[in-house]
Amino acid sequence: MSEDLLNHPLIAARYFFPRPDSFAEPFWVDVGEARLACHYHRPHSHGYTLIHFHGNGEVAADWRDGFPEALASLGLNCLLAEFRGYGGSSGRPLLGAMLDDVEALINAAGVAPERLILFGRSVGSLFAVHGISLYPNIAGLILESAVADVLERLLLRLTPEELGASPAQLERAVAQRLDQQQKMHAYPGETLVMHARGDSLVDVSHGKRLHQWAGGPKRLHIFARGDHNNLMFVNQREYFAEIAEFVERLERGNEI
Structure with missing residues (x-):
């Protein structure tokens, strides 16, 4: 019943x-009856790989x-994950199926989980958080403007009936x-966890809850400027400095 409901059209x-x-020459990831048109930027033979949802x-093209170049300057490779029905991908964006696709996307990176970082922006946080539940040995998780209460978000647009x-x-x-x-x-x-204080689409309380719930080492950065859809653009220096410090913490952890 749960799978049927989540895949409801x-x-x-x-x-x-x-x-x-x-875009030309996508990095294709096959997920059963659908193909996901992703983009993979791999300038580093070593270092972490970040999967961006x-x-x-x-769409990934955005x-x-x-x-990817900004992340590469921090020593990161980057796989821009695409969803069913988005961009150049086939299929329909059915929520249950999209959750099922996460495992294939992680495996397609061809990197051990210990060398992976999952990044979920807005609704992409559903899939990044699902990924760490599948592979709890993934090195790190970054959430931007993320969703804590999925039921709340669904009920804004539909009723159970x-x-x-x-x-x-x-x-259930x-x-x-x-x-x-x-x-x-x-x-x-x-x-x-990164969130704008004035996020008018997904309230900052979502970011605070996700940070509170995190079971491992964690950091919450609430940006004074920006909204849901321009957080990176109006805070570029601060935004990428947070990611750089995050990578440094991962590297220090590996040295212990």
């Missing part, structure tokens, strides 16, 4: 906002120019696969 229609956008209404379910059934379905608190608490790795 009404969730796809109301909650996800895909758009087509293609973008936000809603975005992040191809400049972002529209899905043919009771409130209790929808709550979300709890079974999208319990952010449990997943964060069980993860022992390094976590960085």
Whole structure:
């Protein structure tokens, strides 16, 4: 029942906002009946690889120019993950199926979990947090403008009755696969949570909760400037300094 509910087409229609956008020579990741058109920037033979799960209404192509290079300057490789039905990918953005795709995306990086960082922005946080629940030995987790309460976000756009379910059934379905608190608490790795104080789309309380729930070493950075969709652009120096310090903490941890 939980899988059926999460894959309900009404969730796809109301909650996800895909758009087509293609680029030359994508890094293809096969996920059963769909192919995900990702981008992989690998300038470093050593160092960590960051898998970036973008936000809603975005596509991997939006992040191809400049972002991988900025991460490369910090010693990071970068896999820009794409979702079903987004960008040049095939398939439909069904929530349950998208969660299932996370394992294939992590494996496609071809890197041991201990050398991986998962990065989830906005709705992409659902998939990054799911990834650390699948591979708790992943080195680090970065969350930007992230979602703590998935049920709250769904109920903003639909009712359980529209899905043919009771409130209790929808709550149970979300709890079974999208319990952010449990997943964060069980993860022992390094976590960085970044959020804008004035986020008008996903309130800063979501970031504070995710940080509170994190079970391992953690840092919360609340930006005084910016909103949900421009956090990086208006805080570039501060934003990438946080990521650089995060990578340094990982490297120091490996030296112990």
